[in-house]
Amino acid sequence: MLTEAQKAFYDANGYLLVKNAVTPDQLSRLREITYRLIDGSRNVTESNEVYDLDTGHTSDNPRLTRVKLPHKRDPYFWELIRKSKLTDVLTELLGPHTNLLTSKLNTKAPGGGRAVEWHQDWAFYPATNDSLLAFGLMLEDVEEANGPLMVIPGTHKGPVLSHQANGYFAGAIDPDDPLFEKDKAVTLTGKAGDMTVHHVRILHGSAPNMSDRNRLILFYECAASDAWPLLGSGSYIHALGQRKFWDDLQDRQITGDPQLSPRMADVPVRMPLPPAPDTGSIFRTQESAGAKSAFSS
Template sequence: MLSKAQIEAYNEVGAIVVPDVLTANEVRTLSEVTNGFVERARGLTGHTDILDLEDSHTADNPRVRRIKAAHLHDPAYAALTRHPKIIAVLQDLWGADIRFDTAKLNMKCAGFGAPVEWHQDWAFYPHTNDALAAVGVMFDDMAMENGPLMIIPGSHRGPTFDHHADGVFCGAMDPSRNDVDYTKAVPLTGAAGSITVHHVRAVHGSAPNVSDRDRRLLLFQFRAADAWPILGFPGGIEAFDALMVAGRPSEPRLAAAPVRLPLPPATLQGSLYENQKGMKTRFFASSAPVGSDRVGQVSAREPELAR
């Protein structure tokens, strides 16, 4: 699936975009399923075990920002955990043995989709080695104006930054610490049916959607079979091995990687969006227009991550 240049880009930047992974029919089916979940939010007054709602959600005007563990709630989502093209991409990066973790559908609806503050996935779930990545499946065309995922190039080879506020995990980096140069961020843009792949240690975030177009990204967490979670797996080894989607289970491989544990746990549980409410200083204004001083500064660089 991947060319030598794509593999080199992933290793250098920490992320790539792979076009034309899903067909138009596959994207259409996934969009229709997602519309049905949004409609289920009508009448709700708070989050559920499945749906995470925008702060501006009302019972009469449903606004969903995340479908939690999406693969558990519809076979169209679940099928993507073993999609042959997605698995082939990961095998090009890690080898034959691939284990799934979980999934979530992050939705930034037109005009109000919430931002995600800068963070590293590694801060949430460190493993025995860092052969992990998130695969994002684009249901919509993604450009700067509708809040695509953005990556700080090369940050996957640096430190694990502090994701705490007042000593409590909050799932985000404090931008006032100037840990990284956010002006170097690159957007992962592309057409519906493309996928993004970003390294577990890559610093990433996304601005609010201020366009008139939706931005729905179904994110799957995958890992090489020899990457075992440091915080354990409460379902037991049988459940852990049941998450294999290609190849065979493996013993854990220990590799040097900087680790910070997400403890004490975030004050607000439920989703990353809730965790990040514990922040003291935010980077993204909730409704700042693209091109403003705070949001526009991160759109300066657009290298070719898709080939």
């Protein structure tokens, strides 16, 4: 699926844009399911275990930031990551044994849909090594006005910046941090069916959606199975207990088998503590901790 040049680019820069990552039939089915899920939010009045609502959400005008865990809302999302071109890309970059950390269907609403402040995913869930990544599959065309993903190339090989604000883990860096070089950011636009890949340690964010349509991106966050979690901000796994965790781990296995010998790597780590007042989503974490915005005028 990937050329040697693409693999080398990802290793050097920490991100990749993969064209036509799904077939037209797969894309059509994904859109159908996605719009059905959005339509199902019409009678929801506050964020819950399925939906994160955006400001101004009504039954006549559904406005969401995301649908949570779409692979648990419709089995097709799970089938896609396990048996498609996405699976090929995943194993080529992370190896034969991989598992899913989480999935999310970001549906950034039009006319000012919420920004995601600059951060490194690694700050949220450090592990024994950094063989982790995120896929962002575009379900509609993503242009500059939609608030596309932005990344800063090469930062996946640098330090973990502070994600603290007001004494909390805020899930966002301080835009005044001297190590934050926003002028080096690359904007990742593309056509429906294209997919971004970004390394767990790369700095990234996205501006508000100022267009007149939703920005629909399906995200999968994945790990090599020998990358064992140290701590996860707001993570459910610590409350499961040993047996339920084992069952859950097997349920999240995408390819291969669980690896019981963690691979230890010399990688920088900061613990995502103390937790923000509200850790229900990255949006709530950043807002409730009072993270400073890099996108406000």
